[in-house]
Amino acid sequence: MKEVSIKVFGTEPPCAKCNKAYKIATEVQKDFGEHVKVEKVNAMNEEGDKYGIMMTPTIVLNDNVVCVGKEMPKNELEKIVKRELEEN
Amino acid sequence: MEIFLITILATGLDTLLEYLSLHVLSCLVPAFFIAGAISVLLSKETILKFFGASTKKWVSYSVAALSGTVLAVCSCTILPMFAGINRRGAGIGPATAFLFSGPAINLLAIVLTARVLGLDLGIARAVAAVGMSVVIGLIMAAIFERGVKEERKTIKTAKVDDTAEKRPWYITFTFFIILVAILLIAAGGYIDPIPKLVIVYLLTLIVSVVLIFYYSRDEVKEWGRETWWLVKRIFPVLLAGTFFVGVIGGVAAIYAPSHDPAIAVGEMTKPYLGDNSFTSCFLASVIGAILYMPTLLEVPIVGNLFGYSSGLMGAGAALSLLLAGPSLSLPNMIVIWRVIGGKRASVYITLVVLISTLIGVLYGGIV
Numbered sequence: 001m002k003e004v005s006i007k008v009f010g011t012e013p014p015c016a017k018c019n020k021a022y023k024i025a026t027e028v029q030k031d032f033g034e035h036v037k038v039e040k041v042n043a044m045n046e047e048g049d050k051y052g053i054m055m056t057p058t059i060v061l062n063d064n065v066v067c068v069g070k071e072m073p074k075n076e077l078e079k080i081v082k083r084e085l086e087e088n
Numbered sequence: 089m090e091i092f093l094i095t096i097l098a099t100g101l102d103t104l105l106e107y108l109s110l111h112v113l114s115c116l117v118p119a120f121f122i123a124g125a126i127s128v129l130l131s132k133e134t135i136l137k138f139f140g141a142s143t144k145k146w147v148s149y150s151v152a153a154l155s156g157t158v159l160a161v162c163s164c165t166i167l168p169m170f171a172g173i174n175r176r177g178a179g180i181g182p183a184t185a186f187l188f189s190g191p192a193i194n195l196l197a198i199v200l201t202a203r204v205l206g207l208d209l210g211i212a213r214a215v216a217a218v219g220m221s222v223v224i225g226l227i228m229a230a231i232f233e234r235g236v237k238e239e240r241k242t243i244k245t246a247k248v249d250d251t252a253e254k255r256p257w258y259i260t261f262t263f264f265i266i267l268v269a270i271l272l273i274a275a276g277g278y279i280d281p282i283p284k285l286v287i288v289y290l291l292t293l294i295v296s297v298v299l300i301f302y303y304s305r306d307e308v309k310e311w312g313r314e315t316w317w318l319v320k321r322i323f324p325v326l327l328a329g330t331f332f333v334g335v336i337g338g339v340a341a342i343y344a345p346s347h348d349p350a351i352a353v354g355e356m357t358k359p360y361l362g363d364n365s366f367t368s369c370f371l372a373s374v375i376g377a378i379l380y381m382p383t384l385l386e387v388p389i390v391g392n393l394f395g396y397s398s399g400l401m402g403a404g405a406a407l408s409l410l411l412a413g414p415s416l417s418l419p420n421m422i423v424i425w426r427v428i429g430g431k432r433a434s435v436y437i438t439l440v441v442l443i444s445t446l447i448g449v450l451y452g453g454i455v
Contacts, residue, residue, distance in 0.1 A: 011168055016321065043168045044427060054136055054172040069132060 004036045004084045006077075007060040009043040009053045021057035021071040028077050036081060096338030099349035103334030103392055104327060107204075115203040115275030116323075119196050122267045124315030126158055126195070129307060130260070139177040139186075148182040153221045156190035166190045171427050180428070181229030184436055187424070189221035191383075191414040196322070200387050201410065203275055205396060208455065209403065213410050216447045220411065224439045232432060259302045266295055322383050329385040333393045354395020361394055364404030364452020366445065372405040373444035376413030377437065380420075386413045404452020412444040 006025050010018025022040050029036045043053040051060055055069035059077070066072070066080055106112075135158060137143075138151040152173070166187060174183035191197075193214055202210025270291045273284060299308055340352035348355075361368050381389060386409070391397040396406040416437065425433040 044171045048168070048171075049175060052172070052176060054139075054169050055132065056168045070128075 004081050005062055006038045007041050009041050009048055009058040010056050012042045017071050018057040024074050028081055096335055099338035100331040100334035104331045107330045115199050118271035118274050119199040120319050121315050123195055123318055124311055128310045128314045139173045141177055148178040149185055149222050149225055152182040152185040153189050153218045156193045157195050180232050181225040184228045185221040185225030188224055188415045189217055192217035197384055200384055204387050205391050212407055212451055216411055220443050255302055263298050266291055325382045326384045330388045333388045351395050351398050353393050354400030357394055358400045361401050361405045364402040366449055368402050368405040369408040369445045369448030372409040373412040373441045376409040377416040377441050378418050380417035381413055386410055402452055403455050404448040407451045408444045408448030412440055416440055
């Protein structure tokens with residue numbers, strides 16, 4: 001089984017929605033265990049440039065942008081994580 | 089001492105009740121629904137593509153000046169977009185235009201200004217903010233990008249492929265027109281209460297029909313959630329702030345000549361902010377630029393604290409404060425400073441303060 005990395009891009013200082021998005025991601029991580037890594041990234045640095053982040057929160061899952069400008073519902077994020085884990 | 093305390097708290101409550109009255113709520117409730125709909129039901133990616141490096145300059149500037157209403161319901165969305173437009177897209181000009189106009193033409197703020205402080209000041213605020221943002225953007229570009237060759241890297245913008253079925257544009261358009269109509273009719277004082285209620289009711293029915301046929305269940309749910317989220321985030325702060333504005337008035341009444349808490353602060357600041365002179369407007373813009381004001385609280389600050397509503401603050405000075413206020417504050421200056429560097433940030437801040445002052449003087453001369 002390969003690992004899934006979830007990057008939550010937010011602002012610094014964090015805004016309410018970015019915190020929510022990060023919280024949802026960590027909850028998903030707890031459900032799937034060690035195969036899922038969650039990381040909080042400041043959107044306004046080089047890493048943000050790399051993905052072309054314009055709106056926060058943006059969620060990048062294994063280098064794919066999956067959600068822009070809103071918190072992703074937990075069940076949707078879980079669905080994508082599951083699919084990624086099964087593919088590998 | 090006890091009597092003082094009671095007076096002070098009573099003033100706070102009075103000011104608060106003024107903002108809980110029907111005529112304020114009847115404009116804020118529909119405005120919150122529209123803000124929620126904008127944030128959930130409009131595709132922002134359509135607008136974002138106008139900020140690309142290859143877009144014609146005049147298009148970028150116009151979109152930057154106007155899109156604040158659509159894109160920037162939450163102030164924390166503005167800085168990442170500003171950084172994005174600046175570094176990866178249309179450059180410093182449109183980026184600063186967006187940075188300024190975003191918070192300044194926020195729909196909720198314009199509606200509340202027009203309702204509480206008067207239609208003329210509300211319109212002046214919206215029009216001046218849009219015009220001013222373009223002027224600031226053009227000056228910034230002229231200073232910092234003159235002679236710079238267009239070799240910005242175009243990196244693709246992060247976006248998700250839209251899988252949702254597309255609605256025809258006229259449905260979205262009609263939907264928002266009806267929402268705005270509800271707002272105008274509910275907030276306007278031109279129709280008697282009974283026919284008004286009937287018209288608003290009928291319009292709400294039309295909205296429901298549009299929702300049932302053209303929008304999915306999830307979208308409607310998300311609209312409700314977003315609206316509630318905005319109310320929860322903005323409304324308590326507005327109420328607490330308004331109460332606090334009243335309390336300050338109560339405290340000031342102890343020292344003010346008239347001892348009337350409703351006008352005490354205005355009375356004391358009248359010598360400095362009371363007319364439309366350059367010094368009044370300049371002072372008002374500096375106050376606006378430094379003071380951190382939570383969304384919408386600039387309205388009671390201008391109307392009640394500095395006494396615009398009781399004629400103690402000049403119309404020009406009021407407009408200057410409303411223009412420089414929402415876009416700048418001390419904490420926000422520090423963030424801008426870090427994103428674009430000291431030189432550009434200081435030019436931007438100076439431009440905002442000076443142009444706000446000039447527009448205030450001009451507006452004061454007209455009214």
